[in-house]
Amino acid sequence: MTRYIVVSGGVISGIGKGVIDAGTMAPTEHGEVYVLNDGGEVDLDLGNYERYLDVTLSRDNNITTGKIYREVIEKERRGDYLGKTVQIVPHVTNGIQDWIERVSKVPVDSTGEEPDVCIIELGGTVGDIESAPFIEAMRQFQFRVGTENFALIHVSLVVDMHGEQKTKPTQSTVRDLRGLGLLPDLVACRVQGREPLDTATKAKISMFCHVAQDQVLSIHDVSSVYHVPLLLKSQGLVEFLQRRLNLASVTVSLSLKANGEDLHTRWRAMTRTQERLFESVNIVLVGKYTSLKDSYMSVVKSLEHSAFRCNRKLILEWVDSSDLEPHALESSPVRYHDAWRALVSAQGVLVPGGFGERGTEGMILAAKWAREQSKPFLGICLGFQIAVIEWARNVCGWVGANSEELDPRSSDHVIVFMPEISKTHLGGTMRLGLRPTIFNEGTETWSKMRKLYGGAKIIWERHRHRYEVGPAYVERLEKSGMNFIGRDEKGERMQVFELQDHPFYVGLQAHPEFCTRPLNPSPPFLGFVAAASSVLEEILSEQKNYRSPHPKSAMVFPDTLGASKPADELKAPTNGVVVNGH
Ligand code: GLN
DSSP states (O other): EEEEEEEEEEESSSOOOTTTOOGGGGGGHHHEEOOOTOEEEEHHHHHHHHHHHHHOGGGGGGGHHHHHHHHHHHEEEETTTTOOOOOOIIIIIHHHHHHHHHTSOOOOSTTOOOOOOOEEOSSSSOOOOTTTHHHHHHHHHHHEEEEEEEEEEEEEEEEEEEEEEHHHHHHHHHHHHHTOOOOOOEEEEESSSSOOOOHHHHHHHHHHTTTTTGGEEEEEOOSSSSGGHHHHHHHHHHHHHHHHGGGSSOOOOOOHHHHHHHHHHHHHHHHHHHHHHHEEEEEEEESTTTGGGGGHHHHHHHHHHHHHTTTOEEEEEEEEGGGGHHHHHHOOOHHHHHHHHHHHHHHHEEEOOSSSSSSSHHHHHHHHHHTTTTTEEEETTTTEEEEEEEEHHSSSSOEEEEEEEOOOSEEEEEEOOOOOSSSOOOOOOOOEEEEEEOOTTGGGTTOOHHTTTTTTTTEEEEEEEEEEOHHHHHHHOOOOOOOOOEEEEEOSSEEEOOOOOSSEEEEEOOOOOOOOTTTOOOOOHHHHHHHHHHHHHHHHHHHOOOSSSSSSOOOOGGGGGSSSGGGGGGGHHHHHHHHSOO
């Protein structure tokens, strides 16, 4: 029997995204659009789960009101309800419960087994109109699966008013929850400031929220978010859940247990080293959506994970790329000078993904600076395209070179619209999801990227784009020294470049940031941060042991190679390495 742990939120929350399709969300309004292996464009929270739990999720792991309604409407149209009145209770609430039960059985890691525990995060805040059907569904669900298999953790806020911890908001949100028929097993109090919940406050919450004192957890500020699991463990969370959900009766294989213990030891070591870091690495992120830092959540996580591995404290500078453009010298000289100061003093320059023309000339200037000054550079998706444009203009001398997306009238479209993409629909129509990149023969002797991926011939990363390097220009770009070292499975689409005579100048059409792990950083980011920290050689030799975070079953070639087949059934390339890490 699967155990279910529901996590609800009270008092404040992130933004409840409700029925919005994440694919058309504005990054400056909602934060990053996170992409899954199957091409699902989802809320950035799913990224946190994949990274922390080291699991691989699918679009069905993201349940929205819109998806449930669509399913209920389809059922109604099919006649499944025999013409009866369709209502929130029971039709929508049953739809939610069925969905959760179905998804909770799908394997999410390399064991390929049904998960023993399923964690459900209820978006938004208890009491929101949007979440009402979900709360009611959970109330029913505890009886459907048995209360012994159902635990509820309610996360609330404890406000610090001039040194006094205030519990009233927590009391009232728990009262709301109980009024809706749900009783928390744990009240996790996000306490403002570094002081833990004091004993009297804990007693008060216990008294007014109908829980024992050991059911109240203190989540105060700690050195980093990576310390939070340890903070929870120190307060007995693991033992509590073991008892509450009778986890002792779950059989876990010895190897899985050993893996878990090893992960815990390495995680502890990582948090300890983090506290003692005194050398730093200064990276500048040159992008368009710098006003909402959540827009680049996974990029920042990838840089953090890489910095830990390099034993450096990450100092991240944010530059709005339009501030680097000549017109800014006139209109906002202070911003212009600040932006250039940040760029020229950084040890590494990163241009992330993005859409639309604004600020792209500034990105091109940043890519040029890094190339000419031999500064480590990493271009992701749009950043990859930007570096190609920069090269075309300044090395090949095609002064008007640009992307079809950014300047439809350009004389040289070195970046073009991909033929298979819809021109009329923006939602869900990009080239999306996990796809292979195949490195060129010969790159194994010199490419840092190949070494970063453990020498693999084929690598797998997630994509999300509409434009690509113009096939008509590839030959000339390559002749001039731009090495496209990795292509798609047909060898037609340029996916990775790496300059040979530069400390680290790399671009990827994919978004490798979506597959980073705290203890297994995304290889291109790791190489970039290592080069910026002057430890690339050490890191390259350690990467011999790199293992991809993807379960084997995820690495399936697209239909274009014939029938879909797991990668290891395809003929092994000459060097014998089929899939990175395997
Ligand atoms: N706008 C570019 C494209 O669609 C890049 C997309 C991205 O950076 N995610 O190809």
